[in-house]
Amino acid sequence: MPDTIIVGGGLCGLALAQSLQERGRDFTLYEARERMGGRIFSERCRRNNLAVDLGPTWFWPDTQPRVTRMISGLGLDTFAQHDQGDTLRLNTTDEKPEVMALTEVHGGARRVVGGMGRLVTAMTAQLPVDRLHLGHTLLSVEEDDDHVILSFRHNAGAVQVHARHAVLALPPRLLEEHVRFDPPLNASLREAMRATHTWMADQAKVVVAYDQAFWRESGQSGNAFVTHEQVVLPEIFDACDATGEQAALGAFFSLPPAFRVTIPPATMALLISSQLVQVFDLPAEDGEQHVHDWAQEAYTCSTLDRTPPSTHPEYGNPNLRLPLWENKLFFGGSETAGYGGGYLEGALESAARIQRALVPDPISRGPEALNGPAGNTACITLFGTWVTAQQPDLLATYRRHLNQYLARQHKEQLTQRALLDTLEQFYSEALRQLSELPFDTRGTGVHKGRSALTPEVHAPFATVHQTLIREVLAFNHSSCALSNFPEEHAPGKEYLSTIARDLAAAWREFALSSNAILLAKAGYGTDRQRAG
Known part of the structure; x- marks a missing residue:
C-alpha cells in the first residue's frame, strides 16, 4: 500500500510528487488526461x-x-x-x-x-515512470479505518487502489460534482467547493x-x-x-x-x-x-464554471485547506491556495502546505547550538530577524501588486486586493522559512493544541498590519495613478473595515499554519482545528 496517492497531474500534483520524491516518501500519481500538466498546455x-x-x-x-x-x-x-x-x-x-x-x-x-509546457516536461522527467498513471478518472474516495480507498475509471474498466493518505489536487467544483465521498462531506464543505470558481474554466x-x-x-x-x-x-x-x-x-x-x-x-x-x-x-x-x-475540457470545467463569475474569484477558503478524515484526505490545487489562488504560484503554495502536513521537515542533527531549547531560541531569533528584514520591502511589494492590477485594467477594490496579495505573499514565504528552520520541539509544551513557541514566532508580526496600512494610505493619497479612483485615493471607513477583515482572516490562516508546523516538528497531528 503506497503512503500517498496524488490525484491530479497539474502543477500542484507534480510539485507535491517531486517534494515527496526528494524526501524519500512513497507515492503514486494518477491523472485523468493522457498527458501531465493540467491547465498548463x-x-x-x-x-x-x-x-x-x-x-x-x-x-x-x-x-x-x-x-x-x-x-x-x-x-x-x-x-x-x-x-x-x-x-x-x-x-x-x-x-x-x-x-x-x-x-x-x-x-x-x-x-x-x-513554452510553459517545458516546466511540466522538466518536472515529469524527475519522477519515476512507474509511479505516474495517465488515463485514470477518479470516481470515489472512501475512508476505511487507517487508510483510504480510491476508485478510478480506466480503459472502460474500474481500478481500485488503497493508500494511507490521498491528495486530491483537482478543482473543488469538479470534485463536488463528479466524485462520491464515503462518508459524505458535510454541507458547509460542499458549499465551499461549489463556491470556488475554477480558474480559466x-x-x-x-x-x-x-x-x-x-x-x-x-x-x-x-x-x-x-x-x-x-x-x-x-x-x-x-x-x-x-x-x-x-x-x-x-x-x-x-x-x-x-x-x-x-x-x-x-x-x-x-x-x-x-x-x-x-x-x-x-x-x-x-x-x-x-x-x-x-x-x-471535462477535467477542467464543471457545470457551475460555465457561468462566468461577475467579480474576481476569491480563493483559499479555510474549509478547503483543512485535512479530513484524521489527516488521511487533503484538498490541493491552485484554487485552495492561501496566496496566488488560480495562478501557478498558488498551485505551488498548495503543494507546499500539503507537503508540510504529510512530511514535516526533519529535525536538525547539526551543531549542538541548534539542538534543544538553546537551538529553538536561536531559531526564533533567526526567524524574527528574517521577518524584520522583510518589513521595509512590503510597501514596494504592495506597489508592484497594485501596478499589476492597474495594468490589467482592474477598476475595483485595488487597495484591498493589492494589500491582501502583499500580506499573503509575505505569510507564504514566512511559512517556508519557518518550516526550514531546525526547531527541535519534542520537549516543548502544548496547551489546547497550541505550541508554547507559537507566541514567540508570532511576536515579530505585532505591528506589521498597522504599519503597512499606514504606509499604503500615505502612498495612495500621493499617487497620481490612483487620482482617478477616489475610493482608492482616499479610502472611506467602510472600505477600510472591509480591508481590515480580510487582513485579519489572512493573519488567522497564517497563525494556524505556523502553529501546525511547530506541532508537526514535535510529532503531533496536523489538524489545525486543534489550534483554534
Whole structure:
C-alpha cells in the first residue's frame, strides 16, 4: 500500500510528487488526461515551429517567488513579456484604433523559453515512470479505518487502489460534482467547493502564428484592448518567442461559453481573423490559429464554471485547506491556495502546505547550538530577524501588486486586493522559512493544541498590519495613478473595515499554519482545528 496517492497531474500534483520524491516518501500519481500538466498546455505551430501557450503563459518574479525559484531550479531559460511599443484600443467597429497612454501592460511578467509546457516536461522527467498513471478518472474516495480507498475509471474498466493518505489536487467544483465521498462531506464543505470558481474554466484562448511580427515593425507592442459591442477578443498580446523571429499574437475571448460552443469552427476562425484585422490591419489576416476552449475540457470545467463569475474569484477558503478524515484526505490545487489562488504560484503554495502536513521537515542533527531549547531560541531569533528584514520591502511589494492590477485594467477594490496579495505573499514565504528552520520541539509544551513557541514566532508580526496600512494610505493619497479612483485615493471607513477583515482572516490562516508546523516538528497531528 503506497503512503500517498496524488490525484491530479497539474502543477500542484507534480510539485507535491517531486517534494515527496526528494524526501524519500512513497507515492503514486494518477491523472485523468493522457498527458501531465493540467491547465498548463503548450502546442507547436506548423508554420514557424513556435510553442504557444494555450493555458498559463506568464509568471511574475516580483510577486511570485515559488514559481520563480522552481523555474530557475529546473534550469529553464526565461524572457520578459514584450510590451515595448504602442498599445492600441479599439472602441468602435468603423474607426481606426487609438493609441493608449500605457507603457507596460503585463507588470514585469516573464515567460519560459519554449513554452510553459517545458516546466511540466522538466518536472515529469524527475519522477519515476512507474509511479505516474495517465488515463485514470477518479470516481470515489472512501475512508476505511487507517487508510483510504480510491476508485478510478480506466480503459472502460474500474481500478481500485488503497493508500494511507490521498491528495486530491483537482478543482473543488469538479470534485463536488463528479466524485462520491464515503462518508459524505458535510454541507458547509460542499458549499465551499461549489463556491470556488475554477480558474480559466470559463475561458477560451487563441494564439495566431505569423511569418513575421509586422506589428513590431510598425512600432506597436502587440497589446490591444477592444471594447466595442461586437468584440470577440477583448485583450490581445504579443506571443512571439524571445527573439521575435517566431511571430504570434495571443488573445482571450469575450464570448461566453454557452455561445462559443454554438459557433462552427470555420465561423470562429473568420471572427478571430476579422477582429485582428480591425486592430492590426490586413497583415493580421493570414495566420495559423490555435484555439483552446477550457469550458469544453471535462477535467477542467464543471457545470457551475460555465457561468462566468461577475467579480474576481476569491480563493483559499479555510474549509478547503483543512485535512479530513484524521489527516488521511487533503484538498490541493491552485484554487485552495492561501496566496496566488488560480495562478501557478498558488498551485505551488498548495503543494507546499500539503507537503508540510504529510512530511514535516526533519529535525536538525547539526551543531549542538541548534539542538534543544538553546537551538529553538536561536531559531526564533533567526526567524524574527528574517521577518524584520522583510518589513521595509512590503510597501514596494504592495506597489508592484497594485501596478499589476492597474495594468490589467482592474477598476475595483485595488487597495484591498493589492494589500491582501502583499500580506499573503509575505505569510507564504514566512511559512517556508519557518518550516526550514531546525526547531527541535519534542520537549516543548502544548496547551489546547497550541505550541508554547507559537507566541514567540508570532511576536515579530505585532505591528506589521498597522504599519503597512499606514504606509499604503500615505502612498495612495500621493499617487497620481490612483487620482482617478477616489475610493482608492482616499479610502472611506467602510472600505477600510472591509480591508481590515480580510487582513485579519489572512493573519488567522497564517497563525494556524505556523502553529501546525511547530506541532508537526514535535510529532503531533496536523489538524489545525486543534489550534483554534
